[in-house]
Amino acid sequence: MQVDFLNLQRVNESFGSELKEAVNRVVSSGWYLLHTELEAFEQEFADYLGVKHCVGCGNGLDALTLVLMAWKEQLGWQVGDEVIVPSNTFIATVLAVSRAGLKPVFCEPNLEDALIDVNRIEALITEHTRCIIPVHLYGQTCDMDRILQIAKMHGLKVLEDACQAHGAEGAAQADAAAYSFYPGKNLGALGDGGCIVTNDKELAQQVRSLANYGQSVKYTHIYKGVNSRLDEVQAAVLRVKLRRLDKDNARRREIANYYQENLKGIVSVPRIPAHPCRHVFHVYAIRTEHRDELQMSLKEKGIQTLIHYPIPPHRQQAYREFQHLHLPIADEWGRTELSLPMSPVMTDEEVEAVCNGFK
Template sequence: MAAVMDVPFLSLHDVNARHADELKAAAARVIDSGWYILGDELAAFEKEFAAYCGVRHAVGTGNGLDALSLVLRAWKEMGELTDGDEVIVPANTFIASFLAVSENGLHPVPVEPDPVTFTLDPARVEAAIGPRTRVIMPVHLYGQLADMASLAEIAGRHGLLMLEDAAQAHGARLAGTRAGAFGHAAGFSFFPTKNLGALGDGGAVVTDDDQLATYVAALRNYGSEVKYDHPMRGINSRLDEIHAAMLRVKLRYLDADTARRRDIAMAYRLGIANAGIILPAATSEEAHAWHLFVVRCAWRDDLQRHLGALGVQTQVHYPVPPHRQAAYPELAGLALPLTEQLHDEVLSLPMSPVLTDAQVAHVIAACRAYAEAA
């Protein structure tokens, strides 16, 4: 029996403590400025994050859901979409991907994933395209880029828009292109647990489309570009100055944190191999930002209890797929067996840039002890 060691799933205290002095200085700078909404810190972060992603524009929003929703809303204002149009989404995603679609009067069309990568399966996407399909929304699930080359080819051939849900994929890249720069637009989340996390809610839209960026910037601010002039019915969803200032600090460390996540993921994959647990596959090392390290086990609940008894905290991302949620009764009759199997089997192991080598080794030993006890 392996020894017991406390390994938190994610310690946000430890993540942020590394930069406490810089974060406090950033917060103090905003407090002292007397300007707290749509100011210099946000403008600077938007410029820096756009440059990081390799696009012309970043528009800060109140959260990641609003980032996705505002893109779809802007496309409707621009005449690209209309009520009842369809958006192809992965069936195995967090419900926010679906909510962004349905709250805009559009219909989510769930598609089963690739069984190896868990991301959108291009062949199934092609088969799901119908006369009302207007958008493909790939989700870079757990931090791994979807097969963007194949999806972009399909979108181009059918004249479809591409909206990346990059909420978990900050820093993932392929052949020099980062998450957020593959589609017509992308939505990011800066929820505190993300690879680039604020100390509260936050999000951003990134795009190379000048017109789209202008529309999103107005829609997030009550539909206004000029104070008290409202040509569109917008919402209030702005990334606060204080969060923007802190994100500017943390952006400087994102690549180093991603490198550490990749080292941990490699250690897990080498150490847990042959332990009776299905390990995640990476299409390439740089294409996965390892927001989560998600294994599969037919006896998931039993594995989770075993690891918990040895001090290893785990989580399930996500226990119930969106089409089985009460919020979407119209989708309840869909047959999506692979998605349902994944949601029954997935388990997320501890993953963060502040895990120590000793903690990583303990997680590996605890997983191997499960196989030995089976």
């Protein structure tokens, strides 16, 4: 049996004619940017998350960058001011900090769950620290209570990188959160997309302006902005998919539980949180010393796996100025992590075939 890591065609076909109808509605409307589908989606996603404002933008990297740009402008942050990020994230988290002219400071994750180790954050805070970006990696919410407490004590902003955590309980409660709607996400568009969410009206307005050439009104530019918009087609598609998000996340948890039962004792399986809804299993990440051999052996049996992520940011050529850093836990995740097939449309037979592949 061939088991794909993620069969996007099957995911999107599972919506029947709904996605095509949504796209057709936009095609016929004559409006393709900044119109009613976007307005409706922003309202629906904000309501779903229980926040006041949602502002669509071009992708998750832009969402993160736009919030940092806005705060830099609003709060007078200087070039080179510091932002604490986990040392084992997807590169976009770090790129957003650099793009905003700020400096990433890497905090090691926990070996048990790959989330930022909250006990190490305070030691990294200096007089130049302005913000913490916890990443809800693989779909699991970080320890937000503790992070918000630390931030409050030190007068720091908190920007959640929720690009892998659509619908995870406990997320989207900080000053702002950034989402990606890349097609493979739990809530994925048919192309690129992203948004920021916040309860701060002023921040929402500023991000909306920055994302639209820094305009306040047409052809009046108050910021040196960018062009980063969530288009009407993607917004219409996301409205359809949002309605099924909780059900899809529940199926992901069911698959994760099955993996958990069948693989514990063979490899290091992720810890299921005490409140199971805090994990939406964007990625089901195991760890093993024999990662590369295991990946090869599963491949020979038709089971496709991926590695998230083989090279941590401080080891990337793009960030060679940080290669002297000693970040052994990020390295360990990079060396041992393997992501198993995961999607809400996987059949029970496929899930079983993955587990049998380990025997």
